[in-house]
Amino acid sequence: MSRLDKYRGIIPAFYACYNEEGEIDPERIQTLARHYAKVGVKGLYVGGSSGECIYQTVEERKLVLENVVEAVGDELTIIAHVAAPSTRHSIELAKHAESVGADALAAIPPIYFVLPEDAIEDYWTQMMEATDLDFIIYNIPQTTGYALSADLYKKMMAKDQVIGVKNSSMPVQDIYEFKQAASKDSVIFNGPDEQYVAGRLMGADSGIGGTYGVMPELFLKADEAVQNSDFELAQKIQYRINDVIFEIVKSDAHLYDIIKSVLSLEGIEIGSVRSPLPRVTEKDEERIKKVHKMISDAKAEFVQ
Numbered sequence: 001m002s003r004l005d006k007y008r009g010i011i012p013a014f015y016a017c018y019n020e021e022g023e024i025d026p027e028r029i030q031t032l033a034r035h036y037a038k039v040g041v042k043g044l045y046v047g048g049s050s051g052e053c054i055y056q057t058v059e060e061r062k063l064v065l066e067n068v069v070e071a072v073g074d075e076l077t078i079i080a081h082v083a084a085p086s087t088r089h090s091i092e093l094a095k096h097a098e099s100v101g102a103d104a105l106a107a108i109p110p111i112y113f114v115l116p117e118d119a120i121e122d123y124w125t126q127m128m129e130a131t132d133l134d135f136i137i138y139n140i141p142q143t144t145g146y147a148l149s150a151d152l153y154k155k156m157m158a159k160d161q162v163i164g165v166k167n168s169s170m171p172v173q174d175i176y177e178f179k180q181a182a183s184k185d186s187v188i189f190n191g192p193d194e195q196y197v198a199g200r201l202m203g204a205d206s207g208i209g210g211t212y213g214v215m216p217e218l219f220l221k222a223d224e225a226v227q228n229s230d231f232e233l234a235q236k237i238q239y240r241i242n243d244v245i246f247e248i249v250k251s252d253a254h255l256y257d258i259i260k261s262v263l264s265l266e267g268i269e270i271g272s273v274r275s276p277l278p279r280v281t282e283k284d285e286e287r288i289k290k291v292h293k294m295i296s297d298a299k300a301e302f303v304q
């Protein structure tokens with residue numbers, strides 16, 4: 001058994017939980033976290049894109065993590081995304097994550113200014129070295145504008161605390177490149193949920209994803225099918241997952257708010273999204289019901 005096994009499995013990116021006034025809601029956070037633990041996921045990725053970290057203050061982000069850890073920290077692997085616009089705030093969040101008992105840190109590269117790779121390396125290294133926690137690079141070029149290079153990945157992987165990359169870039173071949181660049185046991189987390197099965201076949205050990213949050217059972221089944229080398233079944237489940245995602249993204253409302261509305265039909269209330277993310281409107285009502293039914297039907301077919 002490897003020290004890294006706790007990172008191998010299905011890890012939903014945890015959604016921001018707000019009350020009706022748009023404030024962080026600790027009770028809703030704990031309820032959602034316990035729901036995922038009951039379904040059987042491996043861990044939770046807290047404070048990433050789906051967690052709307054860029055719209056929350058440092059104190060709010062701490063409150064979210066504290067409540068997730070309090071609810072399920074004993075059962076699940078907790079990865080805390082701690083990148084903030086400044087290195088100073090990222091270090092503060094990293095130290096806080098360690099103090100409350102998170103298992104690992106993750107971070108995107110610095111945002112807004114286009115910086116050289118040395119500065120990106122320094123940003124990651126400073127927050128990582130402020131703790132003894134494992135560190136995961138978060139590569140998501142479509143939102144940050146920086147695509148992780150194999151060279152910088154290799155350099156980062158030479159540091160003991162760095163265990164791998166959450167790769168949300170779209171080319172599946174990037175997984176191969178990062179796999180080749182790692183000279184030690186590592187974990188590559190597949191990022192694009194639409195390519196979960198493809199990512200696993202290319203060598204991803206694990207998956208972190210936003211849409212896992214509304215259909216974790218389907219991703220758990222796809223994971224099981226891959227592990228059993230039942231690729232026909234894995235592909236069938238992936239196609240049904242993609243039908244759901246492609247239906248969601250037809251809306252002008254943000255994906256996260258559609259997902260929150262579908263969760264609400266399941267009796268899980270976590271509020272809406274923060275502005276400027278566009279919210280669902282009356283126009284989305286039929287789509288939300290349709291997505292809910294698509295997920296229920298797929299669960300009835302693939303999950304006993």
Ligand SMILES: CC(=O)N[C@@H]([C@@H](O)[C@H](O)[C@H](O)CO)[C@@H](O)CC(=O)C(=O)O
Pocket residue numbers: 013014045048049050051143168191192193194208209210211245255
């Ligand atoms: C931009 C974004 O939200 N990407 C998601 C995907 O899970 C994405 O929602 C999914 O592939 C649907 O497009 C993840 O890669 C990001 C993520 O897990 C997170 O940080 O919340």
